[in-house]
Amino acid sequence: MKPIKKSSFSEAVIYTQILDAKTLLAVDALTTVRYLDIETLKLLDELKVDVSHTRYxxxxxxxxxxxxxxxxxxxxxxxxxxxxxxxxxxxxxxxxxxxxxxxxxxxxxxxxxxxxxxxxxxxxxxxxxxxxxxxxxxxxxxxxxxxxxxxxxxxxxxxxxxxxxxxxxxxxxxxxxxxxxxxxxxxxxxxxxxxxxxxxxxxxxxxxxxxxxxxxxxxKGIHDEVLSVCVGSKNRFLFLGTKLGYVLVYDLLTYEQISKKYIKLSDAITSLSFDEAREELIVGSANGELLVYDIFDKEKHLRELLEQKKYSHISGCIRENPLLAYTKPHRTFEILWEKTLQRAKLLLENSEKVKAEEIFKDFMLIASKKQQMQKLLSEYSEYEKFLSYVKSKKLSLAYALVNLHPLYKETKVYKSMEAQWERDLVLAKKYMLDQKLSHKVQEILLPYRGISEKSALIQELIQNVNLYKRFREAITHRKFKLALEIVKQAEFLKEYPEYKALINYSDNLYMKAQVMLGNGDTNSALQIFHILLDFDDFRDEAKESIALIEAKRKFFGAIKEENSALAYTIMDEFETLKESQDGKLLNAQWEEDLKKADDLALYANIEGTKGILAKYMKIKSKTQEIADVFSKAHITQLYKALDENMEQKKVENGIKNYMLYYGLTKRIEGFFEDFKVKFPHTKININSQKQGLIESWRPSMIVNSIL
CATH class of the missing domain: 2.130.10.10 (YVTN repeat-like/Quinoprotein amine dehydrogenase)
Incomplete structure (x- = not known):
């Protein structure tokens, strides 16, 4: 990989940060802060702090x-x-x-x-x-x-x-x-x-x-000391910069290492950051280099190669820049390859081997694709034999070949065989339940003798006919929970069409419920979720969905009735409500009010702080933040008392009260150090005072003066 932009300084680049669409901030080991034009890396402004750092x-x-x-x-x-x-x-x-x-x-x-x-x-x-x-x-x-x-x-x-x-x-x-x-x-x-x-x-x-x-x-694959870390491209990639000058890249969806030598510099990589707007990785090194890399460099060239059908060159580009495998041109190339594979399979099914080999010619120079081609051709080497077994109804031999060549399961012939098996099995089950026709069962299932996976199923069916009857009756009467309990007793039922239909039914119900939720039809969705409670795979999610629907009703009802305390309480239990428009407005209001209260606390304005936070006092999740605000307000009161030369005993009383309400916090420890400077002979010892806990604080404990 080659950088698309670079600059260099006399000291190691230890910190970089994107400030806005036009500005990159870079800091070196002498804490010289440079504001750079993000397009050209030209210096816009500079701030010198002159503090030297040797730790990278x-x-x-x-x-x-x-x-x-x-x-x-x-x-x-x-x-x-x-x-x-x-x-x-x-x-x-x-x-x-x-x-x-x-x-x-x-x-x-x-x-x-x-x-x-x-x-x-x-x-x-x-x-x-x-x-x-x-x-x-x-x-x-x-x-x-x-x-x-x-x-x-x-x-x-x-x-x-x-x-x-x-x-x-x-x-x-x-x-x-x-x-x-x-x-x-x-x-x-x-x-x-x-x-x-x-x-x-x-x-x-x-x-x-x-x-x-x-x-x-x-x-896996980290064998060097990592000095810098960043994520990029909408959190898809993890970049690690090492002491030996390498940048390693990982896929954050699969957690696989994409490259262990994505970038190699001559010195340690001391900073990494990512420009999301431009899809650029910004690298700082111990020798003062500042380098910018386009992580999808040569994507345009990749598109041109695709248009020109120079597929072997595409592989070369991916080797040079592995992240190009995540671009649209490469995805198009892979889709084209998959379509070629499917076309080849169809040709081989129709015994047109020469034509199948012909459509592969554009991919022959790509080793990995060539290997797949050869494997496919090898798999179909006995396909004619398979067809002859099927035509002569030697099903046990045909199925044996399928076990040797699993690709045959994708062919129309095999799917036709399986469809016939399903029809025969249904007919056999029907006759088995009728005493007058039960003698025909062996005749229907005779062709499947010797096929291990079929024989076991047939044997279990004969031995468990009563369970099968109960299973069918439960489905007929829509007693799905009972039907699935029977399946737990007789696992073989999972191989039957009725069970598969039942599972498909539950899948379709779930999808239907999601569509209804998307369309705002919560009542219909609720009815479906109650049905899905009978299905193990959906029970937990159905419970959650029912609870969320009920919560939403209560939440929006609380909004309508202007009961913000209830709305916040419900929203704390159901995180997804925070993403709703009302949830965002409520959170924004809380953040705004908390900031106002925090500002008043700096002036020890207890009444004003109480007024702003009054509507949040009954909300448990807000209690600790409210406690922190009043803790800050009361510390400010103590500092004011100190500044106004209030008598020692009264200030000591305030210290004791503060500790009863909030415990031994860092705020009171810091204040006490300042208090001892002014009153060095105080006998109070904060470590031996009776202490509360800020975690146990409640709004009922608010006092206008800690003194």
Whole structure:
């Protein structure tokens, strides 16, 4: 792969970020921030911070999505700092880690900065107030990496303790740990659809289901230290940049490695990012190179080769750029090949081998296709013998050949044989249930003697005729649950047309219900889902669908009655409602109100905060975020009391009250350090005070003054 654009700097490129349609942000190891024209890579603006970094495998700098704020670690790795980018204004710094700062990050919406340390603690700083607000679940050893979902609702941290901690930022609650690595986890990266990628020191790579904490897949083929990770092309590809200068690529649908040498540079790959608008991979290296690659480079050439029927050259293009296999021209080529295969099969069925070989001529120079051609021709080498057995009604011999050559099952002749078997079986079952005609059963089934799969079925039918009768009667009277219970007792019934028809019926019912839901006919869909409760394959989904339909009725009823508390409660239980127009409006309203309340909390305006959040007080899922807002408001009251030189005893009383309501939070710890500076002889010890828990806080505990 060759880059389509490149630039170079004197220091390693350690961070890149797409700012907008025209601007690329690039940061080097001296924390020189460059704003580049995304089309030409020409310098538009520059910001020098002059902090040198020698670590390339961890996040030492991070920008908010709009680049309004940035975080970085100082050159001694002892302090993390938060700046407002305009004017390089220092907003706050974190210097309380017991050891080095291992990495920093700002979540996508620019609400929080995180500082991770070697002691395993990650501090969360509210950017608006520049105050320490909370800590993430700690690791037993140092934190190695931190990642966020695109919507900023989830954060994951990896640690040297071999664990991954998950935290719900929207709810401000821990979500447990992911444990499957046998070595320190060095990298984490969220993928779409509730998945997470992680990589450990032994190069073991895992894709997780975040909600269930289960391992989805283990990625193979990593034999080098990975320094940088990114996903691209609508979360289809995972790119890994290594210390030896390779970019590895994985398919995030199949979890297969697409290429282990997609790109090769002469030095370590220190940063990766992806421009979705242009389908371009942006690569930064330790020797200061900034390179941009079109991941679908030569797609136009591929289209031309297809039009010119130069199929062997297509394979060469795919070898040069494996991602071209995911383009429309290559899909068209594969469809053309499949159609050619089908045409060849039809010709071979009609004993036209020469014509079959002729239509393959355009693919002969492609080794993989040639192999398939030869296999197909070999499979049909005994087809004439198969036809002769069928014509002479030597069915056992015909079926034996089919077992040797499974492709024959796709032929019209074989399908005709199977159709005749089905007709004969139905007739035999009919006669078996009639005492006057039962003697004809052996005559009908005689041609199938010696065919193992048929003989077993016939024998079971004879032995279990009463079960078969009950099975048919249950279907006739629409007692589907009973019919399926009988099948559990007699597995052989699954081979019968009645069972297959029953399963097809349930499949069709399900599809019909989905169409009805799409058309808004929930009543009819509900009736069908109640029928589907009888079918094991659909029971769980039917229950969920019935519950969701009922929830939707209650939800939209609550909206109509302006009962927002009930609407939010229902929406918390049924996530899909959040994607509805009303759900989006409710969430937007909550986010807006929470922001307003948060802003008032910074001024200790309790009454105003209560007024804004009043309608959310009965919603359990909002309680922790509401608690956090009032915690912030009451800390502000304490700081005001300190600034206004309020008497020591009253402030101490406020500290005690705060701890009764919220427990020993990082906010009160930070405030207490400032309090001791002003009142060094205080006898209060916050570690020995009676403590509540912020997780146990309830709206009934709101007080106008913590003092």
């Amino acid at each position: 495998g961890s996040k030492v700098v991070s920008f908010s999505g709009d680049a309004k704020y940035f975080a970085l670690i100082d050159k001694e790795y002892k302090t993390s700092m938060l700046y407002e980018t305009k004017g390089k204004k220092l907003l706050t710094k974190v210097d309380r880690h017991q050891g080095d700062v291992s990495c920093v990050a700002i979540e996508p919406h620019g609400r929080y900065m995180f500082s991770c340390g070697d002691e395993g603690i990650t501090y969360g700083i509210d950017i608006n107030s520049a105050q320490l607000t909370f800590t993430l679940p700690p690791h037993k050893d140092f934190v190695t990496d931190i990642a966020f979902t695109q919507d900023g609702k989830w954060v994951a941290t990896s640690g040297y303790d071999k664990n991954i901690s998950l935290y719900n930022l929207a709810m401000m609650t821990p979500h447990g740990k992911l444990k499957a690595h046998s070595a320190p986890v060095l990298k984490v990266q969220f993928l779409e659809d509730g998945r997470l990628f992680s990589l450990d020191k032994k190069s073991t790579a895992i894709v997780w289901n975040v909600n269930s904490a289960n391992v989805i897949a283990r990625l």
